[in-house]
Amino acid sequence: MLKHIKGILNSYSEIFFIQSQWVGILLFLITVINPYVALGGIISVISAYLFAKLINIKAEFLKAGFYTYNPLLTGLAVGYLFKLTPLTFLFMVLTGILTFLATLVLSNIFSYYFRLPILSIPFVIVSSLAYLAASQYSNLFITGLYPNTLLNIDLSLPYWIEGYFKSLGAIFFMPNVISGIIIALIILIASRIVFMLSVAGYYAGTLLVALMVGSYTQSFSDINHFNFILIAISVGGIFLIPSLKSYLIAIVSVCISTILLDAVLVFWSTYGIPAFTLPFNVISLSIVYTLGINRYPYLTYYFRDTPEETLDLYLSNIQRYKGSYITLSLPFTGKWTVYQGFNGKWTHQGNWKYAYDFVITDDSGSSYKNTGDLLEDYYCFRKPVLSPVRGRIVKVINTLQDMPIGQVDKTNNWGNLVVIKDDRGFFVEISHLAENSIKLNEGDWVEKGSFIGLCGNSGYSPQPHIHIQVQELETVAAYTIPFSFTSYIENNIYHANNLPYEGAVVEPHLADNYYENITSFILDNEYNFEVYKKNKLIANLDLIIKMAIDGTFYFDSGKGKLYFGKHENTFYFYSVEGNDDYLNIIFQSMPRFPVSHKDNLTWNDNVPFGIVAKGFRKNLVQLISSFNHNITKVVVNSKFESKRKITSIISSKLLNINLQSSVEFDDKDGFKNIKIGDTELRRIYDEKN
């Protein structure tokens, strides 16, 4: 039940694209000022819920508030028109159910065909239908209609300020100044970006209309201008990552929507219905769809509770996750040198630009000893080549001669090679292998690290080296596609997923059993900690492992969720949801670590700004960072202090933060001790263990 109430409250705050229960409660309370509006909303939502139960829709869906947001709006709209009578009650129930149906149908169609959310389209359709139908229902009209003059108190504000507040209130069918002021305060506290956009959108649109019409008073008194507010917020702060560019696109969207709004008003008013949020829906969705098919890079994929948090996560993610989804491990062991990378100056050009060449060099940088005239002089000659992926061998060429230094085989450019099919949908080609060194046949299965053959000098190869590329097709020398390497060490820095530079000396880093085991974190395992501040016990922290619907695991503390995962030998904390300082501590003290120890190995990561910052400074910096994405950076430099201990320095120039943390691992499972500043989490063990 509580969950459902939370869901309903969320649907109030979601009207401003914010996920917050207290914002929901406050907005709900505003609607209570006009009890008919509030009751209309509640009746509509509850009837949608009951209908959902009747047709056996799973509770999971309803919790999200996603399907109740539209019935709520429709209910508010009907409540705005009619006071509560048995007849209007029936009408509210029917419109609620109808909106729910429309939501299901449209959300399916939109997500399937357009990959778009439906926003409040069902609300627009059903409310319009309800208003149209109601005009036929004389009985309903006579008994239900009431004059809506609540709170029309004159605060003597300039008309151009009143207009903004009234429009804001109109979103909740409370088109009066008082409601508008309260709503403005609520969204200002919840999100500065949303507030800023609401102001900018409103004035941009309204001023443009005023210019066109030639009357400022007329323009500022049109409460339908709340559409500008919604468009600005949704485009500038929600569907796009907040940035100077997104703000510009938002303003442009608002300006073009004026044409639609005024056209719709002419058309709709003929039938006596308001435009509702139609312009907002049409413009916002058109913009998002257009940007989507053009693969606009700054579309939001991970929505958080507020635009600030979305931006924070986005920024830390682009700092944190480099590389690509096509991940290979290095096809060798030990230290090798990148001889040529992507777009290499010698042969990695055109269709074959996504490829890597590796050789072995000595301390002086030379790839050979003695004179380099013999193949045997080359350090990498006849060194094992190992499979970079798990997959099936689809092509083997094994019988070409290793060319003497100074000669190349121009007929068989690629020399002896294997092509491995990876089930993730791509092919890996490794070329120039030594004559008759491949011990595999077409059709064989290889695991990551399986022996493939020996490095050689067959084909068009100026010196022995390993050439590796990823292709979409299995044919030899097919068009290459980008990829990246996982879990390697360069200059004592661990890279989880990245592309080494030309000339870099890289070494693969394999997982070890100890770290593999202690980071298993099996579902429902519990980890109990005592929290000490300056060595005084201040709290207890009980964590339990849970799994989200999308399959991501998280630590649940009751107050928040800390998402984590392991990918290609790296353990990551992905993000924190909810508000739990102790989860933030765990996150920032080890945002990632290799699942394998090496003495003094170091690595770098970033954490979202909101994890380390608090209060007003956080709000201010988050707002500024939407204008300049480069200013917020919280860097975490970590290091293996010993086999079971990681130390990190968490620093941010802007925030003047420089924290030291240490994490000690348990012998068998998880963490034993996490320390950051003067706060310490100490694991306590069950008697049973």
Add this chain to the structure above:
Amino acid sequence: MKKKYERPVILKVQTGMMNKFGSSPYYTRKVRKDIDGVSINELTEKFGSPLFVFSETELRQRYRNLYNAFSTRYPNVTFGWSYKTNYLPAICSVLHQEGAIAEVVSEMEYDKARTLGIPGEDIIYNGPHKSLSALEKAVEAGSMVNIDHFDELFDMEKVSDKLGKQIKVGMRLNMDTGIHPQWSRFGLNLESGQALDVVKRMASTGKLILNGLHCHIGTYILEPNAYAIEIEKMIKFTYEVEEKFGYKIEYLDIGGGFPSKSKLKGTYQSPELLIPSIDEYAEKITTALYHNLKPGDFPKLYLETGRGIIDEAGYLITSIVSSKRLPDSRKAYIADGGINLLYTAFWYKYNIEIDRDVQGTNEPSIVYGPMCMNIDVIEEGTLLPPLEKGTKLILSPVGAYNVTQWMQFIEYRPNVVLISEDRQIDLIREAEDLSDISKREILPERLKLK
């Protein structure tokens, strides 16, 4: 100008054809005026003679060459520094800095490694004699103990009882790898089923968990294929044990025994010709691993290379204290360092270099050490030009075993220095004096001379 004096030499008359090897050995000289750019004179002036000199550059370079030969062929390789070949703290530290863990074969070596700051879990404890208390100490510190015989197995069970927990252990195997001699005195024999008996016992008592296998087929092994056979047999045994008893073998310790370029007495060819390159060993070993291991299974590979790393990084500078003519007309020299410092002189023929250009032809010579004992011979027969008293001989390679097996017999043991990569000379073991010897000696009061 006055003609420079040349000492007389006696040469056997050579007649007949010119030899096919080109220049006559009677004129070739091996002269070394410096080690890593530091002159021999400077070294002896500062630190006296005899003097052991180690080259840090050579040491690190040899370690890296050897390590890279394996790490570029197999993903999970760690070297265990064989303490017994040279456990001077400075030498051990250089190798630990390079990434080697410690391989010890006695409680003394074990304590030495711990004193150096090596964590217990980074120590491999081998050898046929480990006391019960030493075993307990090693188990508590989490070291890798490789069981050598049945009695040690029983001792480990006692340790398990005492600590009240299961203990992970390794065991040493011995086997026929087609070479002679077969080192069957260490470890448990594979072919006779002795090794399997130990595993059965472990499984039935449940006190010990087998997690590693160790084998060391010998020293100065000239046949790379012997290692391939060793590995094939170890992996076969690994999978037999894993399947039958459910143990997981986490490491294979294949020992050491790679030869250095020192000339074994009685070999005809030069070591350069005789000794296979390290790449040949590495290729045989890793190919055997890939052929026998299941795909994706990469147990940790430990190598305990000692001689191969340290031997060629060590030199002994000795000075000629006298020369004499033997009745059989051979020239004999007496040097100030002999078998007291060079235990390995019994089976290796060193490369002898002189510190200056000397006039005159070579003649067959014999080099004695300073001991008042007939067996103290460094070199039984080589060709040397006539040498003055005070000439320094630089003997190499002498880095392995000598500074651990040297003896304090009638002389003091000399200084040992390490030349760093930037040519700084560090004293890493001070020459002894009488106090070192008398420190542990006790003269009962009643015997004191008035």
